[in-house]
Amino acid sequence: MNDITFFQRFESDIVAGRKTITLRDASESHFTTGQQLRVGRYEDDVYFCTIEVISVTPVMLDELTQEHARQENMTLPQLKEVIADIYPGLTALYAIVFRLVTAA
Numbered sequence: 001m002n003d004i005t006f007f008q009r010f011e012s013d014i015v016a017g018r019k020t021i022t023l024r025d026a027s028e029s030h031f032t033t034g035q036q037l038r039v040g041r042y043e044d045d046v047y048f049c050t051i052e053v054i055s056v057t058p059v060m061l062d063e064l065t066q067e068h069a070r071q072e073n074m075t076l077p078q079l080k081e082v083i084a085d086i087y088p089g090l091t092a093l094y095a096i097v098f099r100l101v102t103a104a
């Protein structure tokens with residue numbers, strides 16, 4: 001079983017180390033520093049890598065910066081659009097910073 005999933009369209013950025021954070025809602029804020037997570041694709045739950053959690057920090061939507069966007073390999077407007085799409089109306093997010101441990 002996988003511990004966390006990402007939309008398939010982000011897989012290549014994650015395994016290349018270009019995407020090093022994810023912004024989630026409270027239901028996925030329970031991960032802890034040092035924890036290693038098996039990562040699967042949201043669409044089919046196929047495992048594709050293992051990541052290690054570096055930090056989990058609450059962040060408000062309007063506090064997101066260019067630095068968050070850079071860590072997502074996006075522009076800030078793109079990132080805000082993605083979040084509005086995935087989490088309509090949500091303003092309280094958690095930034096999960098991670099590093100790639102192994103790619104499948």
Ligand SMILES: CC(=O)Nc1ccn([C@@H]2O[C@H](CO)[C@@H](O)[C@H]2O)c(=O)n1
Pocket residue numbers: 005006007010021022023024042072082083086
């Ligand atoms: C079921 C579910 O919520 N799945 C999610 C949620 C979020 N994300 C990513 O987090 C960043 C900002 O939210 C974006 O870059 C997406 O990477 C994702 O891939 N899959």
